[in-house]
Amino acid sequence: MAYLPENKYKILYTNGKKYRLKATKRPYVGKYIQLSNGKVFAGDHPSRIIGPLISIEPLLNRNILNKKNNNIYSILKPKLAAKQNTSIPIPTSTPYPSALDYSKGYFIRFFSVRLNTKQYQEISKSTFDDFYKRNYDKSLNKIFQIEWSLNENNEEQNTKKLRSLNYQLPGIFNFFPDKGQYGLVWGVVRLKGTTRAYPTGESIPKILPAAYQIGNSPNTIITNYAVPLNQHCGNCIFNQNGYCNWWKANIKNQYWCRAYKSKVDSEE
Numbered sequence: 001m002a003y004l005p006e007n008k009y010k011i012l013y014t015n016g017k018k019y020r021l022k023a024t025k026r027p028y029v030g031k032y033i034q035l036s037n038g039k040v041f042a043g044d045h046p047s048r049i050i051g052p053l054i055s056i057e058p059l060l061n062r063n064i065l066n067k068k069n070n071n072i073y074s075i076l077k078p079k080l081a082a083k084q085n086t087s088i089p090i091p092t093s094t095p096y097p098s099a100l101d102y103s104k105g106y107f108i109r110f111f112s113v114r115l116n117t118k119q120y121q122e123i124s125k126s127t128f129d130d131f132y133k134r135n136y137d138k139s140l141n142k143i144f145q146i147e148w149s150l151n152e153n154n155e156e157q158n159t160k161k162l163r164s165l166n167y168q169l170p171g172i173f174n175f176f177p178d179k180g181q182y183g184l185v186w187g188v189v190r191l192k193g194t195t196r197a198y199p200t201g202e203s204i205p206k207i208l209p210a211a212y213q214i215g216n217s218p219n220t221i222i223t224n225y226a227v228p229l230n231q232h233c234g235n236c237i238f239n240q241n242g243y244c245n246w247w248k249a250n251i252k253n254q255y256w257c258r259a260y261k262s263k264v265d266s267e268e
Contacts, residue, residue, distance in 0.1 A: 004046045005203050007191060008096060010034045011044060019053035028053055038093040038124035055088065087137035093124035102150055102184050102199040109148045112141050113169065120175045144169070148182065155180030186224050187214030187255065198252070205249035208257065215256030227256050237261045 016029040021042060031044040032053055042050035090112050101107035110128040113120050123143070131143050146165070149157040158179045166173040182189055188204065189197045196204040204212065214224050215232030233239050234253035238246040238261065246259045 004035075005197070005201050007195070007197055007203055008036045008201060009046060010094070018056060020056055021050070022052045022054045027056065036094050036096050038091050038127060055091070088135050090121065090123060090131075090136050090141060091127055092121045093127065095122065095124070096201050097148075097150055097182050097189075097199075099200050105151050106147050106149050107182075109146050110143065111146065112143045113172075114141055116140060118171045120169075120172060150182055150184055152183065152185050154183040185213075186226065188212070205247075207247055207249045208244075208251070209247070209259070212251075212255060212257045215254060215260075217254060224256075231260050231262070232256050233260070235263050237263050 010033070011031055012034055013031050014028060016027040019032065019040060019042075020027045028042050030042065033041045033043055033046060033049070035041075040053045042053055093110075095107070095109055097107040108125075110123050110125055111120055112123050112127075112131075128143055128145065132138065146161070148154075149161075151157065158176070158181075162173045162176060162179065178192070180190075182191070184199060187199065189199060191197055194206055196206075198204060213227070215234075216224055216227050216229050217232045217234060218230060232253065233244070233251045233255050236244075236256075238244050238259065239251065239253070242250055242253070244251045247257075
């Protein structure tokens with residue numbers, strides 16, 4: 001598998017009841033990799049893939065738990081109960097905008113909501129596209145999409161949008177604790193806490209300071225008024241072929257931080 005940034009996948013564990021190997025059809029026990037697009041593979045690292053995994057079909061009476069009220073429901077509405085028992089779960093997904101999305105200033109996010117409980121979850125585009133083709137419970141679940149702003153003031157834009165949607169989709173506003181998620185500010189995407197990324201999805205080393213951002217270069221049309229003119233990592237004395245000797249981390253030539261020291265000044 002090609003290189004994947006850490007924020008594009010998760011390493012999880014299954015006890016053999018959730019997935020089986022696609023090649024052998026046997027239940028799989030152990031660590032597995034879940035990509036941001038919802039696909040799953042057996043293995044403990046993207047460089048050590050065993051093979052693709054597929055969901056194990058739910059057993060009869062798995063969707064309706066064996067409790068008194070549920071048993072009464074199954075007796076009173078046997079056809080509806082049987083239908084729910086044979087449906088498959090809707091997989092969740094963690095999205096990430098592409099560089100093209102950032103050039104457009106937005107990306108489309110996909111969701112499902114359980115109508116009787118108003119529980120929301122984010123899903124992949126492929127799950128959204130295949131929703132009416134697969135055996136999901138369409139009587140209890142609804143799918144929809146949201147245009148998510150990626151601009152510098154995306155928190156304000158997304159807040160307004162979610163407030164207007166909350167009338168049609170009660171609870172959707174509170175589903176997003178971070179309305180400014182994925183916002184691009186001076187070449188830096190702030191994901192969660194101190195976790196940052198470049199617009200391409202590549203992780204920014206956590207050791208780099210909070211002031212690390214796009215710089216000013218005479219060879220680019222990008223201008224950052226928070227950075228002095230002509231200052232960028234490309235002409236900084238600490239930059240050694242894309243590695244910063246000051247912070248001991250990989251950097252980008254077009255970026256900048258306050259530790260900047262000009263090569264020209266040092267030569268004088």
